Amino acid sequence: MIIWGSGGGVCIAGDAGMRDCPVCQSAQRFDLTVSYRYAHIWYAFSWVTSRRYQAVCSRCHNGVALTKQEFQSRVSKDPIPVMRRRGWLLIPALVGLVIVVGAVQERRQGDDVAASIAAPHAGDIYFADLSKLVKGFDQSPAYGALKLVSADGNMLTFMAAKTAYNKKRSVESDVRSGKAGTDDYYDRDEPMTLSTDQLRQLQSNRVIYDVNHGADTPVAGTTSKAPGGPATASASSTGHGGPSLAADYSRAVMQAVQTNWIRPDNTPASSCKVRVTQQPGGHITGIDIESDCPYDEAGKRSVVNAVRRADPLPYQGYEKAFQSTIVITFASMSDASQP
Template identity: 30%
Template structure:
């Protein structure tokens, strides 16, 4: 019998010093450090690829997290801070077409399983890639890909804030998620949606929610 070992893990790496800055949380000037959080998916811990990359900064005085500078998302320093083994592990299997096909199939299966788990256990800060057209009675367009972010979780209900823009192609919101734009407060308008926890799973099954970023 043949078994496939696959999974994922989150990791954090230090990028480097961010200079002297003012922290809004502790109201002190202190030396900040640039960091990057990312998720690595794997098969047999040999085939690896990074699926999410979120740079940020931390205050050296109180440890508060702050948004990264605009140029940090795709800077060579941010990318280079991620372990080379995590970034390039996929290349080990590049010579095997059959292995690549299996990797893609397993990755899709893992993504679906991970999404279902994260939908069932929502956390503040989760971002849902959403086809907003499926959530309104009279949508502006047949397809409206945007984002919803979890801002509050109770025992029975989840409060979501809705993005103030949408795309007719999922690649638009996926790009925004990769670049960290969906972590910015200005990405969302004033519309909030309160959804029973039980309804989130149905929204995912119906295709209203298509992906989860945690």
């Protein structure tokens, strides 16, 4: 909703000296004033629409009109507040800022997608306009997720999400919540195979526009993006819904966090525990890395960011298992430990 309107004000610009006031019928001190009207959009973006210059009696406030030239010859600067005169300049400034931020974000997303195509990992989730890739989506655009399952040389196999949206943030919400991390979220009956060249072309055409790095192993026939091997995460909870529900809840939290963990290359083959406090609904209120975590600063930032990206954590359906404090264990295993 656009809020617009108008207003006005009076500014005293200085001393106009002593003059005979016809109302007071005596010599009085007069002030230089400018009365103005302004228009605004959302109150902040404003501009002056009219001015009236006067010499005003300091006693009775009777005014004598002045010309613009007379007024400006006696003052050194415009007394009207700059935001009233130039507030409209914020509009192009904000538009420019939005364009710059959008360009930076698009560049980052493009770099992430290119890196993932060059070194794909099973579990990587690509954000795409599924109406350009999958039959059955009547709306366009239809933003949804593509989950990388496997690869054979330069041919990559994906599962497409069963659900698509007309807004990108809806897909991002599914990924952050962990909903898009489960296989049931995807159509497993109709896998899709694309070459790396096709993926690059889809990225160039902005059909694929972002990627969320999975935490599974590198797919067969590709080079690992992180030489430390597969990354896993586990969550411990002592809820009151019974062992089965508690286990399901821990797995759901693990999946939500695991999907969002972008593990640095030099992460040691060891585990790091993070204590997370949350409110009902899964909204995170605190993240604390336990003191014995062996990761360096980059590794610690990566686990904290993984938890933040998963906010809010899974909650619906796990209310009885919910705990306000849980411990999430991040584990990175070296390739040498793999059978």
